[in-house]
Amino acid sequence: MTDIASLSPYSSATVRSNAERHTLSVLVDNEPGVLARVVGLFSGRGYNIESLTVAEVAHAEHWSRITIVTTGSPEAIEQISHQLERIVPIHKVTDLTLHGRSIERDLALIKVAGKGENRIEAQRLAQAFNAKIVDTTLESFIFELSGKPEKIDDFVELVRPLGLVELARTGIAALSRGPVAS
Amino acid sequence: MAKQMTGAEMVVQALADQGVDTVFGYPGGAVLPIYDAIFHQNYVKHVLVRHEQGAGHAAEGYARSTGKVGVLLVTSGPGATNAVTALTDALMDSIPLVCLTGQVPTHLIGSDAFQECDTVGITRHCTKHNYLVRSIEDLPRILHEAFHVARSGRPGPVVVDLPKDVQFATGDYNFVKNITHKTYQPKMKGDLDKIKQAVEMMAQAKRPVFYTGGGVINSGKPASDTLRELAGLTGFPVTSTLMGLGAYPANGKQWLGMLGMHGTYEANLTMHGSDLIICVGARFDDRITGRLDAFAPDAKKIHIDIDPSSINKNVKVDLGIIGDCGHVLEDMVRLWRSEARKSDAAALSEWWKQIDIWRKRNSLAFRNSKNVIKPQHAVQRLYELTKDRDTYITTEVGQHQMWAAQHYHFNEPNRWMTSGGLGTMGYGLPAAIGTQMAHPQSLVIDIAGEASILMNIQEMSTAHQYRLPVKIFILNNEYMGMVRQWQELLHGGRYSESYSASLPDFVKLADAYGAKGIRCDDPAKLDDAIMEMINHPGAVIFDCLVDKEENCFPMIPSGKAHNEMILADVDQDIGAVIDEKGKMLV
Numbered sequence: 111m112t113d114i115a116s117l118s119p120y121s122s123a124t125v126r127s128n129a130e131r132h133t134l135s136v137l138v139d140n141e142p143g144v145l146a147r148v149v150g151l152f153s154g155r156g157y158n159i160e161s162l163t164v165a166e167v168a169h170a171e172h173w174s175r176i177t178i179v180t181t182g183s184p185e186a187i188e189q190i191s192h193q194l195e196r197i198v199p200i201h202k203v204t205d206l207t208l209h210g211r212s213i214e215r216d217l218a219l220i221k222v223a224g225k226g227e228n229r230i231e232a233q234r235l236a237q238a239f240n241a242k243i244v245d246t247t248l249e250s251f252i253f254e255l256s257g258k259p260e261k262i263d264d265f266v267e268l269v270r271p272l273g274l275v276e277l278a279r280t281g282i283a284a285l286s287r288g289p290v291a292s
Numbered sequence: 293m294a295k296q297m298t299g300a301e302m303v304v305q306a307l308a309d310q311g312v313d314t315v316f317g318y319p320g321g322a323v324l325p326i327y328d329a330i331f332h333q334n335y336v337k338h339v340l341v342r343h344e345q346g347a348g349h350a351a352e353g354y355a356r357s358t359g360k361v362g363v364l365l366v367t368s369g370p371g372a373t374n375a376v377t378a379l380t381d382a383l384m385d386s387i388p389l390v391c392l393t394g395q396v397p398t399h400l401i402g403s404d405a406f407q408e409c410d411t412v413g414i415t416r417h418c419t420k421h422n423y424l425v426r427s428i429e430d431l432p433r434i435l436h437e438a439f440h441v442a443r444s445g446r447p448g449p450v451v452v453d454l455p456k457d458v459q460f461a462t463g464d465y466n467f468v469k470n471i472t473h474k475t476y477q478p479k480m481k482g483d484l485d486k487i488k489q490a491v492e493m494m495a496q497a498k499r500p501v502f503y504t505g506g507g508v509i510n511s512g513k514p515a516s517d518t519l520r521e522l523a524g525l526t527g528f529p530v531t532s533t534l535m536g537l538g539a540y541p542a543n544g545k546q547w548l549g550m551l552g553m554h555g556t557y558e559a560n561l562t563m564h565g566s567d568l569i570i571c572v573g574a575r576f577d578d579r580i581t582g583r584l585d586a587f588a589p590d591a592k593k594i595h596i597d598i599d600p601s602s603i604n605k606n607v608k609v610d611l612g613i614i615g616d617c618g619h620v621l622e623d624m625v626r627l628w629r630s631e632a633r634k635s636d637a638a639a640l641s642e643w644w645k646q647i648d649i650w651r652k653r654n655s656l657a658f659r660n661s662k663n664v665i666k667p668q669h670a671v672q673r674l675y676e677l678t679k680d681r682d683t684y685i686t687t688e689v690g691q692h693q694m695w696a697a698q699h700y701h702f703n704e705p706n707r708w709m710t711s712g713g714l715g716t717m718g719y720g721l722p723a724a725i726g727t728q729m730a731h732p733q734s735l736v737i738d739i740a741g742e743a744s745i746l747m748n749i750q751e752m753s754t755a756h757q758y759r760l761p762v763k764i765f766i767l768n769n770e771y772m773g774m775v776r777q778w779q780e781l782l783h784g785g786r787y788s789e790s791y792s793a794s795l796p797d798f799v800k801l802a803d804a805y806g807a808k809g810i811r812c813d814d815p816a817k818l819d820d821a822i823m824e825m826i827n828h829p830g831a832v833i834f835d836c837l838v839d840k841e842e843n844c845f846p847m848i849p850s851g852k853a854h855n856e857m858i859l860a861d862v863d864q865d866i867g868a869v870i871d872e873k874g875k876m877l878v
């Protein structure tokens with residue numbers, strides 16, 4: 111298949127190459143359809159979503175925080191931020207990756223089934239990773255693990271051969287470090 | 293000072309409070325309460341169109357020619373979906389519209405009820421913002437907020453979806469004049485330090501150019517005035533996009549003509565050779581820049597725009613100033629004066645010498661004929677015979693649109709209504725109707741193509757009903773000329789489906805719609821025929837039979853740079869000029 115975009119003289123080569131991963135923190139008015147507006151913007155303009163989380167963060171004010179992890183060139187990411195700012199019910203868009211250091215956390219539930227050595231090994235790994243056991247049968251566990259996404263990736267890869275059954279992850283929640291709001 | 297009324301009454305009251313005197317619409321089950329409220333009052337005039345797309349473009353014409361918000365009112369389901377093209381058109385060209393749509397009652401939403409569609413879902417991508425009103429308590433706020441969002445910042449279309457039960461419900465109505473929205477607060481004033489920097493760059497420039505766009509028109513008449521003042525102070529040349537024509541006068545000494553794909557030689561080469569581009573309210577769109585990596589290679593770029601996302605979107609600029617271009621231009625003029633700035637006179641005079649050489653190339657020239665009407669000649673005659681009148685021009689989309697932009701000259705803003713960003717065939721007639729409603733005494737002409745005009749020809753009925761004396765000037769080449777031109781240049785002259793077969797007899801069609809029909813195919817009789825059109829007190833369809841295979845030049849072929857444009861009398865195989873990459877582009 112021909113990639114028409116790559117043939118197009120309109121898209122300069124620089125836009126494609128130096129892709130970076132950025133975490134955007136978007137504070138929105140929690141009105142109906144606001145998530146659809148954000149997601150629609152990403153699909154409509156061809157931006158990537160690696161992870162997206164959303165939940166209400168201030169009940170009285172009706173605010174939700176949407177945390178989006180996306181990849182693109184620095185120019186593309188700047189464009190994404192500005193496009194998000196055009197959405198009427200959006201209060202504020204912060205590029206946490208530009209903002210300095212931030213805390214990013216992901217939470218996973220991991221079901222592992224097995225007997226004998228595998229079961230013991232899984233339990234040992236869970237201890238090493240500080241994963242909690244939140245459900246158990248004689249032949250399975252569900253572990254709860256929160257932390258940086260890479261840490262969860264590592265744990266999942268380790269338990270995979272021991273009998274990984276299924277996995278649920280929340281996606282990334284993030285805040286900038288220090289005393290002030292981002 | 294709350295007043296009790298029904299939702300439907302609130303809609304009409306809000307229109308009145310917003311100063312809306314004209315609404316373009318089409319009734320249906322889901323908006324009957326609003327039509328009933330309209331029946332009971334005299335302030336808001338309703339114009340019954342013949343298709344909801346027509347209502348949208350009419351509202352656009354009204355908005356573009358007045359600077360006010362255009363309003364349309366349509367029913368649920370097909371009424372709303374028919375309006376989608378016009379909404380998208382308004383979004384692309386930043387035209388302020390409020391579109392009121394009927395919706396099934398709230399308890400039926402989601403049940404696939406008769407004439408239900410997910411209007412807010414469908415229009416989310418083609419509006420600046422949209423609302424589904426779920427309760428009568430929210431209605432007054434949303435109505436006024438809709439106008440605020442439509443007209444402020446970068447203008448655009450806003451949809452308010454109104455379930456029928458909300459129209460029937462009773463509640464308290466309030467009009468808050470100055471809304472401050474909790475999240476939406478566009479930045480009007482530009483950053484003064486940056487404006488200072490811009491003025492400094494302008495004083496240093498040796499080969500500067502103003503590249504202006506529709507944003508100057510949207511900002512209002514004062515922005516155009518200030519642009520003229522700044523151009524006068526600096527002596528810099530001025531070019532404009534299709535959407536910006538009229539902001540700087542075409543009879544001004546520093547005017548280079550339109551730039552871009554069908555822009556003039558001097559405008560495009562000035563851009564290409566410049567060392568400073570001051571972009572005011574334009575957006576470096578692909579029709580303007582041509583091949584991006586060859587666009588104005590030596591120029592530093594200043595970009596003034598109210599929409600932060602426009603800056604650095606297609607072209608990386610050296611200085612971005614976010615703000616309303618009227619305000620920013622005003623600050624520039626003030627600083628230029630107070631800091632006693634001077635342009636580099638010696639450099640500028642060299643620059644103008646160069647530009648004058650390019651101008652002498654006379655890139656809009658064409659070989660005229662005594663036997664057949666050349667479309668460019670027709671537009672030139674139309675211009676000469678109407679320029680001293682109070683005239684508004686709309687267009688459809690195609691070659692005729694480009695010839696109109698090239699050969700009709702605009703000295704004032706808001707006189708030129710055309711579909712730029714979306715390129716919507718069928719825009720011109722309804723836009724002319726909207727313009728004529730706003731300017732009943734003026735001469736309103738739709739410069740049309742024979743293919744485009746058929747896309748919303750039903751609006752002739754609207755013109756007839758309201759006795760609107762719109763003039764439709766069809767450059768009839770019996771082809772979808774712009775398509776045929778591309779097929780000639782890019783597809784070996786295989787005119788696949790671009791012949792306008794089985795055309796109606798436009799003179800008889802005019803008659804059928806209660807209008808006057810005029811046909812002319814003789815260059816010698818053209819002036820008299822145009823005068824007959826102008827002097828006729830009612831609507832006219834003018835079937836101007838022109839050269840069928842005339843091409844629109846100059847042209848920057850797809851994927852080429854400004855300095856690679858094709859001129860009219862270049863005797864070469866144009867197909868060979870455009871490479872495989874260029875053919876991929878539209």
Ligand SMILES: Cc1ncc(C[n+]2csc(CCOP(=O)(O)OP(=O)(O)O)c2C)c(N)n1
Nearest residue numbers: 690691692717741742743744771772773774
């Ligand atoms: C709604 C719509 N459909 C298709 C097109 C593609 N298109 C662009 S120009 C054109 C031909 C227009 O023909 P006509 O109105 O006769 O104008 P001419 O180019 O001959 O002056 C077409 C089909 C469009 N712009 N809009």
Ligand SMILES: [Mg+2]
Nearest residue numbers: 741742771773
């Ligand atoms: Mg045609």
